[in-house]
Amino acid sequence: MATGILDYGSDAIVQLMDVAEEDWTEQELKDALQRAIMLELSTIPPYATALWSITDPDNSKPVRHTIREIIFDEMSHFGLVCNMLTTIGGKVVLTDPATVPKYPGQLPGGVNPGLEVYLGGLSRESAALFAAIEKPEHPLGFAADGNTIGAFYQRIANVFPKFAGLITGQRQVDVQLTSHGAGNDVVPMNHIDDVLAAIHVIQTQGEGTDASPENPFPGAPDELAHYYAFKEIAVGKKFVPVGQKGGFDFVGPDIPLPDTSPVARIPEGGWINSPGNEPDANTAGLLHDFNQLYSQMLRALETAWSDSGDGTVDPAPQLMGKMRKAAQKINNVKLPLDPHFTYGPEWLFLP
Template identity: 70%
Template sequence: MTTGILDYESDAIVQLMSIAEDDWTEKDLKDALQRAIMLEVSTIAPYATALWSITDADSGKPVAQTIRDIIFDEMWHFGLVCNMLTSIGGTVVLTDPATVPKYPGELPGGVNPGLVVYLSGLSRDSAKLFSDIEKPENPLAFAADGNTIGAFYQRIANVFPKYAHLLSGQRQVSTSPGGKREMIEMKTIDDVLRAIRIIQTQGEGTSASPEDPSGGGPSRLAHYYAFKEIAEGRKLVFNDMTRKWEFTGDAVPLPDTSPVAKVPGGGWPRQGDPNSPDQSTAKLLNDFNKEYSDMLRALEQAWAGAPNAISTAIAMMGAMRGSAQQIAGVKLPADPRFRYGPEWLLVQ
């Protein structure tokens, strides 16, 4: 297997999934973990852009709280996979231009082929997109299709024991993103398999229940079903008559939001376009991109032997929230019904 690591837009995960488990090499496992890291990073921008478009001052209301909890979970998953990679001698790569997420675009490695992930404000449509990102192989409420994130993690879980002798516990980060989320240090294969199970069930639930059984976060439903409730506008309930889970419960109202438009590929053109930002708006966009880039650099440093850099990364995430909310307050010149959204571009 000769897939390069630095190729966000490749179909390398599909290629890895086509290799028999017994034929996976140490390099394949490290390659798979790097791609899993890229997958986890790829979800943060669309989820956070939607969350930060909410203008309701009561951030504890159900929909906002649900999205916030899921973002914390995704940050947790990211950290767990980084610990897996460094503990077997791999290096976390986040700031090479080829590794950073591209929006709009498909998920890295060919997962969920045909699904185009974009950045926009919160809406029923964006919530449906998020549920599609998290879709299990066999959802309890809908038919599934395509390669899924959960199936990819299962392949990693099946292969990892073959290379358990490489686990060293080196370059681990133990800082938790919050709540009951335990940042597991990967010292044994049991640590690894427990972490993978948390990632799978928090995203997808189990084959018997849509609930998250991990105990890692305050949300009861796994991510797929939590987002699907927002998309459908109804709570998921078990129908005793049909013996099926159905989205027929109480209404799930959307909070007040700023109507953030879909961010164009490569960001908002700085000139020559009807929606080119003015100087002050361009500065807001550029400041956000710098904060995002600084956060990625701090995360990279944290898993390169400087674990205290995680505090810098967390601080940068707070700065990004404030910048994104300022950006979302600026109307588009060509269509003032909509607002700008942050670009999430890497600044070298």
């Protein structure tokens, strides 16, 4: 099962982007969709770790609300791409050790080369990292470079119609998430138009449009696309219109950071690999509990899209709620070497 194309650390997306659109095969489309699933999944641990480091539990508070809604968007994107893969006969793979996210490290497939994604508490720096993950091909008002997630999805959108005849509508999951945004329902892919509409939602929720930084499928009025929402938190200023030519800049009202647990960056392979900060038995137990819940969630999601599944993802939200509580217990434990910082969840898959 652990093929080169599935290897999280490979540059498979870069390789796929180098293949001319007219030369893509059915297998390359399936590989691209599996890679897109891995991409969507890879954003959730860093975003959730930052969210769960916020100590005020009020989900209506601005920064907490913003990050929480973005996580719901990412979950929706993940589900939509899983439906795209299974409707053409592909198999969603989440529990092969080769496919699970690894931190710190680059995004899967070589997207945004050189960007190191890490797990840690919310800060201006981590918000800047999240903005870099969501970077549009052409951000409003300034230049971008490198391969972006949006460009990869555009390639999938360009190629998919050639394989529209493969669409079966089989093994589809249907989840109502409209309360988090007009485009957030995970809907079945029964026609090529369903696929292209879903890709449009994924692209514009993450990047905005060429004309506006706003999320065109918001959960609340004036919600920004992920890139600009994270950039606001990183800069500490609202992104507002400037001048008479439709420009925007980060010169609006201040955005204060909420109080957080000072979660340190989680080392590669977990805290056992941090000399002097190796967890004691109690902390190791808390870390293991979280990792076990995370692993159960991946298994539940994989099963939902499998031949043996019942098409429901109901266990996953419940497990995420338990993961949040487990993470907050971990966030309360100070590091032995530097008690100004605390442990954080490792997000390690337990085979």
